[in-house]
Amino acid sequence: xxHKSLSIPRCTYDVFLSFRGEDxxxxxxxxxxxxxxxxxxxxxxxxxxxxxxxxxxxxxENAILYRSxxxxxxFSKDYASSTWCLGELVKILxxxxxxxHTILSVFYDxxxxxxxxxxxxxxxxxxxxxESFKYExxxxxxxxxxxxxxxxxxxxxxxxx
Numbered sequence: 001x002x003h004k005s006l007s008i009p010r011c012t013y014d015v016f017l018s019f020r021g022e023d024x025x026x027x028x029x030x031x032x033x034x035x036x037x038x039x040x041x042x043x044x045x046x047x048x049x050x051x052x053x054x055x056x057x058x059x060x061e062n063a064i065l066y067r068s069x070x071x072x073x074x075f076s077k078d079y080a081s082s083t084w085c086l087g088e089l090v091k092i093l094x095x096x097x098x099x100x101h102t103i104l105s106v107f108y109d110x111x112x113x114x115x116x117x118x119x120x121x122x123x124x125x126x127x128x129x130x131e132s133f134k135y136e137x138x139x140x141x142x143x144x145x146x147x148x149x150x151x152x153x154x155x156x157x158x159x160x161x
Contacts, residue, residue, distance in 0.1 A: 013044040016068035018088045021046075023076035028108050028158070032072070044068055064091045071096075071103045073150060075115050080125035086143040093146050105155025116151035118144060 015036055019029045029045070036043045044063045046056070064071075071092050079085050096103060107115065114120045129140050 011069045012042070012067040013063060013069065014041045015043045015070045015072055016063055016092075017043060017045045017072050017074070018085065018092065019074035020076050020079045020082050020085050023078050024074055024108055028106075028160075029074055032074070032106075060088065061091060064088065064095055069101060071101060072106060073103060073155075074106045074108050075110050075112075076108045077110050077121050078125070079110070080115075080118065080122040080143075080147065081128070083129070083143075086146065089146045089150065090142050093149055103150065103153060105150055105153060107155055107157045109158070109160040112151050112155065112157060115147050118147060122147070 017029060017033060019025065021029075024030075033043055033045050044067070046060060073089065073092070092103065095101065105112075110121075114122050118126050126140065126144065129143065130137075133140050
């Protein structure tokens with residue numbers, strides 16, 4: 001074994017799923033999670049892998065920063081309305097800068113240009129964020145930049161209808 005291979009942290013999960021629960025948990029993301037697990041791919045999904053009594057934010061951040069090899073981000077119509085999802089996205093992209101982790105974007109029933117340009121439902125969500133976080137404009141700009149960056153990576157486009 002080389003010295004370099006000894007310094008690489010061992011990941012607990014093959015895949016970390018990031019998604020807006022209200023939009024896709026009971027349909028697409030549930031089917032994706034099941035297919036990954038059945039294929040033998042150890043997958044982190046927030047409602048499955050966090051023990052009761054643990055700090056959810058810390059557990060998710062730990063899974064992103066230290067315990068996952070790949071990230072699948074499921075963008076849906078209301079993804080941008082969730083500050084939680086946007087925060088996860090920023091963490092994933094920050095982590096990617098210092099690692100060689102892979103991100104796969106899935107645009108589920110939303111066009112990648114809506115994500116990149118924050119139009120449609122994404123524009124509405126950011127209008128509300130700018131009102132709610134008017135004293136934290138830097139945070140809102142981070143979220144916008146993260147959406148632009150990840151949309152430029154490309155991904156799979158899946159339409160429900």
